[in-house]
Amino acid sequence: MLKSKEIANALYEIEAIQIRPDRSFVWTSGIHSPIYCDNRLTMSYPKVRKQIVEQFAEIINGMDEKPDVIAGCATAGIPHAAWLADYLDLPMVYVRSKPKGHGKGNQIEGKVEKGDKVIVIEDLISTGGSSIDSALVLQDVGAEVLSVIAIFSYGLNKANNQFSDANIPFTTITNFDILAETLVEKEEITEAEKVDLLEWRDELGNN
Template sequence: MSTLPDQATIAATAAKILLEIKALHFNAETPFIFTSGWASPVYTDCRRIVSFPRARKALMDFAVATIEREIGYEAIDAVAGGETAGIPFAAWIADRLELPMQYVRKKPKGFGRNAQIEGLLTEGQRVLLVEDLATDGKSKENFVTALRNGGAQVTDTFVIFHYGIFPQSKVNMDAIGVRLHALCTWWDVLKVARDNRYFDENTLSEVEKFLNDPVGWSSAHGGKSSM
């Protein structure tokens, strides 16, 4: 019998932890603008996790359980972190899985070795890309391409948080032939926040409007309006 916590428990607990450490921000008045151009009333700051050792330990234990369940025990040879926010999580996961680690720059350094991948990457290595989060997943393409150009086989990427609302994220992942694995989504957060009355109902309803129609909400609030 498996000793791994089931995925529903992981999702609810991870959402609760992220709320508790205030990694989840809500602001419908002044929307956040994402790297990809979407406007949003919510923002997830996974970078805060590094400063909370107990939260960090629980989330990294969940990460390993998810990776072992969804990808396998002997299916990965190395773990690569995406610059910037992915790097600390890749380090902790590589340590737990007793695997080598690399990190991938957003672009080549520009001088010296001009490296985009730091650390040792060997030809044919099966590399898991680790990142903090995915919105529509578009920025994963750059990291995956760099790893593949360096000789890696990349079939999976793990993130702590997946927005879980942009239909394009599946399309983007399929286009680069990568499966996305995550601990929780905004839907898990909404449920936990409502059940535990973390925020007033007005805030939660506005968030729900965005979750149900992120493209329409973005377009009406000064962000990108199409994929």
């Protein structure tokens, strides 16, 4: 079984989670948010990043089809993709958010071939835009994207709809609902504040 609660707890313990009630965090999608989950900090904690790799591997072990290649989304997905590819002894690539403006002009770095089955590793899914874009770039070169897998998702309807429209499965190790419960248990937020946060998330999905 996935250690969703343990990973949410680890993110809290390494102070990857920050709350600003004035909603002054701005997400990549432009959404103004009262919460930011900085999974990049996991790089600095070998025990936590190893737990994450093991959880990614467990998700992949449970899949019917197995990947030929692990792909990281630039930039925050790249280190996790690298550790996972190493753990599974598989080739790795990474996908830039846009083609490089000099050199070879690549958007995909590393070798992926037509027909390769690929797992896309992302650190976090808000709207899903970044990881879906990476998956589409891989599909454009003929790769078969088995799934996007991320550490954390906010559970926005927009992400669910975008993944469904693109016909790309996605899974995460942990999510906002589990994290919000963890924050209450840690007395970081009250039950009422948790309800407000979840309502805020649910309202975002209607936009």
